[in-house]
Amino acid sequence: MSDKYLKSIYNSGWRIVIILTVLLQASIIPLDFLFNLRSLNWYRTLDLSISLIFCLDLIANILRYREVKNHSILKDVYWDSYSSQKFFVADILSLLPYAVIFSHPAFQLLRLFKWVRVYRTARFFQIRNIRMSAKISLWFMLLGFFVFSHWLTCIWLNIHGLESGITNGDNYVQSLYWIITTLTSVGYGDIVPVGNIEMLFTIFLQLFGVGVLAFLVGTVVGIFTKKNPAEQRFIENMEKLRALIHYQHIPKSLENRINDYFTYEWKQKLGYDESELMEALPYGLRIELQLEFKKNVIKDIPLFDCVDDHFIRDIAQYLTPMILTPGDYLFRTGDIAKSMFFVQKGKISVLSADESKQLTILQKGDFMGEIGLFKKVSRTATVKSISYSDVYELQKKEFDKVLKRYPQIAEKLKAKSISREERYI
Incomplete structure (x- = not known):
C-alpha cells in the first residue's frame, strides 16, 4: 500500500471527523439555549474536546497551505482554495x-463559522469522487436540512415554551413534527400558534418554507437529472430522429435501425463517445487516458508481444473506436487493405468471397487484417457484423508513423507478419 494512498485515506478520514464534529456542535448549541447545558461538566468537557479537534484541524490546514504554496503543480490547481x-x-x-x-x-x-470547512469538504468530495458526487450532494443536502429543522425546532420550543406533563423528548418531537409540516406546507392545524410572536414566527416559517421546499425539490431533481447523462443524451438523440422523420421521408426499417442503435448506445455504451473526451484534454493527459483504455487491447495481440511500453503508448493514440450495427460490413472482398481491426465487444462473421460460407466468428479479443499494415494487398474475405460490435481500427498510415520511430521493432513485426500470413485469408 503506497504512502500516497495512505495519505489520501487519512485526509478523507480527517475531513469526515471534522464534519461529524461540526454537526455535533451545531446540534447542541440550540439545546444549550433551551436547557443551559453549559452548566454541566460533561458539556464543558465536550466543548474543550471540540476546541482541541478544531485546533488540530487549523494546524492541518496551515500545513496543507504550506505544501500547496511550495508545490508548483498543486499551487496552480488549489491555490485559490x-x-x-x-x-x-x-x-x-x-x-x-x-x-x-x-x-x-x-x-x-x-462556532458556526466552522461550516465554511464543511462546505469546502463537500466540494472536495464531489470533485475528487466523481462516481459518488450525486450521492454526496444528496447526503449533504439531507444533513443541512436536518440541522436547519433542528434549529427551528429549538427556536419554536423557546417561543412556545415546554408543555408540562410530558418529557423534554416528547416536547422536542412534537415541535419537530410541527416544524416539518409547516415547512412542507402540509400543516394539519393540530398545533396552533398563540400570541403575536408565535403567529409572526409561523408566518415567517410558512413563507420561508416555500423557498426551502422549492430548493429541496430543485436540488433533488437536479441530482437525479445529472446522475444519468447517458439517458439525457439518448432523449436528445431521439428528439433529433423525430425531427428528421418529420422533415425527411426515410424508410421505416432504417428508422428502426437508427432507433435500435441509439438504444444500444444508451444501454451498452452508456451514451459515451471517448473521442469527445479526448478532444477536451491536453496532449499529455490524452495519451495517458488512451493508453489506459487500449493498452490491454494491444498487449493481448500476439503480433505485438515483442514490443515495449513506449511503442504501445505511441500506438494507443491511433486506435479509433467504431460501432457496427447488425448487418454492417466492416469490409468486403476486393477492398484495399489499409488498416487492421481489434474486436472489443460483439460477434463478427468472416465470410467467403461470395458470402456463401462462414469461415469463422471473431469475438472479444480477436483481431484481423494485420497483413494490410505491411503489404499493399486486397481483402480476400468479407467481414460482417452479426450483432452490435465495438471495434478499434488502426490505419496503415498511422502505423507507419510509429514504425519510423522504432526501426528495430518494425523489422521484428514484419518478420512475424510474414510467418503468420498463411493463417489468414
Whole structure:
C-alpha cells in the first residue's frame, strides 16, 4: 500500500471527523439555549474536546497551505482554495471553547463559522469522487436540512415554551413534527400558534418554507437529472430522429435501425463517445487516458508481444473506436487493405468471397487484417457484423508513423507478419 494512498485515506478520514464534529456542535448549541447545558461538566468537557479537534484541524490546514504554496503543480490547481484568508479567519473564530470562557450561550454562535470547512469538504468530495458526487450532494443536502429543522425546532420550543406533563423528548418531537409540516406546507392545524410572536414566527416559517421546499425539490431533481447523462443524451438523440422523420421521408426499417442503435448506445455504451473526451484534454493527459483504455487491447495481440511500453503508448493514440450495427460490413472482398481491426465487444462473421460460407466468428479479443499494415494487398474475405460490435481500427498510415520511430521493432513485426500470413485469408 503506497504512502500516497495512505495519505489520501487519512485526509478523507480527517475531513469526515471534522464534519461529524461540526454537526455535533451545531446540534447542541440550540439545546444549550433551551436547557443551559453549559452548566454541566460533561458539556464543558465536550466543548474543550471540540476546541482541541478544531485546533488540530487549523494546524492541518496551515500545513496543507504550506505544501500547496511550495508545490508548483498543486499551487496552480488549489491555490485559490488555500490562499484566501477568510478560511483561516473562520477556523480561528470557531476555535475557542466559548461555553467554558463565557456564561452567555450567544458567544457559541461563533462556532458556526466552522461550516465554511464543511462546505469546502463537500466540494472536495464531489470533485475528487466523481462516481459518488450525486450521492454526496444528496447526503449533504439531507444533513443541512436536518440541522436547519433542528434549529427551528429549538427556536419554536423557546417561543412556545415546554408543555408540562410530558418529557423534554416528547416536547422536542412534537415541535419537530410541527416544524416539518409547516415547512412542507402540509400543516394539519393540530398545533396552533398563540400570541403575536408565535403567529409572526409561523408566518415567517410558512413563507420561508416555500423557498426551502422549492430548493429541496430543485436540488433533488437536479441530482437525479445529472446522475444519468447517458439517458439525457439518448432523449436528445431521439428528439433529433423525430425531427428528421418529420422533415425527411426515410424508410421505416432504417428508422428502426437508427432507433435500435441509439438504444444500444444508451444501454451498452452508456451514451459515451471517448473521442469527445479526448478532444477536451491536453496532449499529455490524452495519451495517458488512451493508453489506459487500449493498452490491454494491444498487449493481448500476439503480433505485438515483442514490443515495449513506449511503442504501445505511441500506438494507443491511433486506435479509433467504431460501432457496427447488425448487418454492417466492416469490409468486403476486393477492398484495399489499409488498416487492421481489434474486436472489443460483439460477434463478427468472416465470410467467403461470395458470402456463401462462414469461415469463422471473431469475438472479444480477436483481431484481423494485420497483413494490410505491411503489404499493399486486397481483402480476400468479407467481414460482417452479426450483432452490435465495438471495434478499434488502426490505419496503415498511422502505423507507419510509429514504425519510423522504432526501426528495430518494425523489422521484428514484419518478420512475424510474414510467418503468420498463411493463417489468414
